[in-house]
Each structure stands twice: as C-alpha cells, then as structure tokens.
Amino acid sequence: MIDLDTVRNHPRRVKEALRAKGLGSPDLVDTLLEVDETRRAAVTELQETQSRQNDLSQQIGTLKREGKDEAAEEIIEKTSQMKETIKRLKDEVQDAETRQEELVLKLPNIPHPSVPVGADESDNEVVETFGNPPTFDFDPAPHWELADRHNLVDLERGAKVTGSGFPFYLGKGARLQRGLLNFFLDRARERGYTEMQSPLFVNPKSAEGTGQLPDKDDLMYEVPRDDFYPIPTAEVPVTNFHRDEILSADDLPRQYCTYSPCWRREAGSYGSEVRGLNRLHQFDKVELVRIVHPDESYRALDELLEDAESALDALDLPYRRLLMCTGDMGFTQAKVYDLEVWSAAQERWLEVSSVSNFEAFQARRMQIRYRPEPEAKPELVHTLNGSGLAFPRIVAALLENNQQPDGSIELPEVLHSYTGFARIEAEA
C-alpha cells in the first residue's frame, strides 16, 4: 500500500507508476482523490456533531447529579435527534473508508528511480554474469533424464498421489534436498540471520499484509473451510511476524531466515519450459527476510543480494544478476533483482532467487513501525526479502552442470558434508 499523502501530493508520480508497471488504470488515482474528499468532509461533519453531543451529554450528567431532572429531560430530547444524524454520518464515513481502502490497495508500489522502464522481461537488464558455463565433449542430459536415471525424483507417482507438480524425492535425491536445506540455513545463520520456523498456512490478513491479496489471489491455494492459505513463500508468515508492532530503534535491523515448502497454483505453460523440476506446484526454499530502518534499505538490498549470490558462488554454479524493469516487476516491489543459474543441458537461465526491496509498501499494510527515539512518533520500517535459495532449479543445475561422461554427478565440495556423499553414481 502506498502512502495516501503521496497520492494527494504527487498524483502524477503515482499515475506514472501505474503506467510503468502496466498495472491498473491511471484513473484510479482521480477516483481515489474524489473519495478522499468525500470521506474527509463526512468525517469533519461527523466529528462536529459528536463534539456537540458530547457537550450536551456531559451537561445531562451534571444536571442529573444536581437533581435537576426536568432540565435534563429537555436536553435529552434535543440530543435524541442527533443520534440519527450521527448514525447516518457514521455510515457515510464507513462507506467512504471502505471504498478508499479498496482503491488504495489497487495502487502498486512506485518503482525506485534506478529501475529501468520497460514493458516485459525482454527489457530486464543483465547487470552481471558470474562463473563460466561448463563445456562437455558429450551431449549433456537434461536434469529430468538424470533424475530418472538415478531415481532421484518421481513426478509420476507424485501426480498419482496428489497432482502434477507435486514431486517425490527419493534416495540421494531426498538426501540432496535435506543437505541443501542445512547448507543454506547454516550459511544464512553465519551471515547474521536468526533462524525461524514458521506456520505454513496463513490467514487472509497476513496474505494481504505482504501483498498476495487482493492482487494475486490465484497464486495461492486455499483452505476455505478454515479460511487459510498454504504459503506461496515463507515471506508471508515471516514478514507478518512483526505485524501491528512498534519496534524500538535498537530492534532494527531484524534478519530472519527460514526453510519452508512453498505452494503455488499459478497455471503454467506446458512443454519443456515446465518439464522436470523447472516449475512445480510444491517446492522448497530458504527465505531471507530483513526488516530495516528506512535509510538503510538500499544498503540492505545490496547485502541481501550478496547473501544469495554467495551461496551460488559456494555451489560453483554459473549465474547472472538481472535488474527487473518496471513492466516485469511485481505489484509490491520498489526494486527487484533476479538471480538465474545456468542450466547446461537446457541451455537456458533458470530463476532461483528474487531479491526485493518493498520500502514501506508492505510495512504500511502490516503496520510495522519503529520508534526513532524513545519519545518520538513511530515511523514505518522498510521490508526486504530474497530467496536464499529455491531448491528445484538449483538441483536441476547441479545435476546438469556437474554430470560426468559416465553419467554420474559430482557434487560441489561444500555439499559433501551436508549430503554425506560426494557423487551420485552411474547405475551399476
């Protein structure tokens, strides 16, 4: 949610943001400002009436205590009419507030000035590429073939048991997942994050807080009977951890890391784009969340990027850093970097992390504030998050990039102590 003051004072900036992100009509802004006027007029009138009523009620109290009942009765008669007026005005204010709330929730975050303006993913900026794609003197197999050959993943049985996109991991496949989990979390902890385990379902308020509702509600699965959503990312529960809180300045920054499965409905395309582990309805991820002082958030964004990239470095995977353009970034972000690993057999880049600064957009929805000084007025924090990292495509890249002529897969050395094995052997 963006600041109402920003809409009032810089309507053009907000309209530009709507255009740049390609989300919603700029007319929203004008409608919102009209509703705001209506609301304020009604509020003022309501408050004036209430003020008069309070005065009169107080007089009644005094008169009754003094035993002047007839005098009190007279005033009561006068006030009783005000009841209806107040009720009517309250309804008007309520209506306007509801409409205003709905409208303001439709306004996307304003992109940071450093974000390139663009229409879609083709306008994203490749900032830097790290590592060298491996070369092979044989035809590298795609990860789904390797996974099959070594019996690491079973998508067919997953589809039988649940549906497509819900994999089983088996044997060394499962152990690799568990190894990655510990590897990522240990690294995050060493880099100053507090480890956390969170609920895996959230209520609508939390989903709204981080911006999954109302805008992208077909991203999430639903549990209507209990009004829960299985989390599409641990960003949701972890960022909402401090919802409706006022932190003291010394509480900042807060840095949390957590492992969680993630569930996403999003109806994907078909074919090789989504084959194997490329796109799943259930996947695992380690998420990094930072809650920081507003002045620090862009420094924190750089650090967060380093946190995620250092894990890729350690795994010795070639990757590149993308700065997302206005048209390809989400509703809630002010600035986003995507990290993509090289998939040697598919010969394409796979997104494994999205590192975002939301500035105060989420904090305003969640009312996460801090008090700059002991007596000072609370101000909104800035929130950030980034994957550190998403498992399936990492696994895909590890398998494809590290395959050997004999069909075995050598794992990077940092993982050996985590997995308990150094290679996935060719079948006997």
Added chain:
RNA sequence: GGAGAGGUGGCCGAGUGGUCGAAGGCGCUCCCCUGCUAAGGGAGUAAACGGUGAUGAGCCGUUUCGGGGGUUCGAAUCCCCCCCUCUCCGCCA
C-alpha cells in the same frame, strides 16, 4: 470437541452507566539533589484520524479499554455474535 476463567496503556493491574484516555505500580525520558555508585524528590510518558498551521511546532476536536453489532442523551462498565489466551476433560503426532 466439552466445561470453566479471562482479554484494560510498553508491562503489571484497579475500575460495573456520567468530570475515565482510564487509579496505583513497574519501565522509560527530562530535571533536581547527592563529590562516584546506590538511594531520594519533581515533571512527563499511547495511537489513529479530522480541522487549523507551511504537508513543521503548537492548538482544537473525534475515535480507540480483544473485534463487530446493539441498548442508552451518555458504555471499559449492560445485552448479542465472533476471535484469542489460560485451566480441566476428551482426542491426538
């Protein structure tokens, strides 16, 4: 799931229809005193919204005692619904 108790300011805790935004305590901030420390004295200490100011300070007002609705001229206080916490029972990894 059943039965009971309870949800009040940063925290603890009083308050059962009118000068209660709410006693008292703790904590915190500032000041005084004490050559340091400890102790003591005094003052202050919620948020949101609206109006007025320069979208600052200040001032005026409204709302908020878990949430929503109702009764009343007037609700922390009475009534209804919901949520949450705790205790006991049941069930259960």
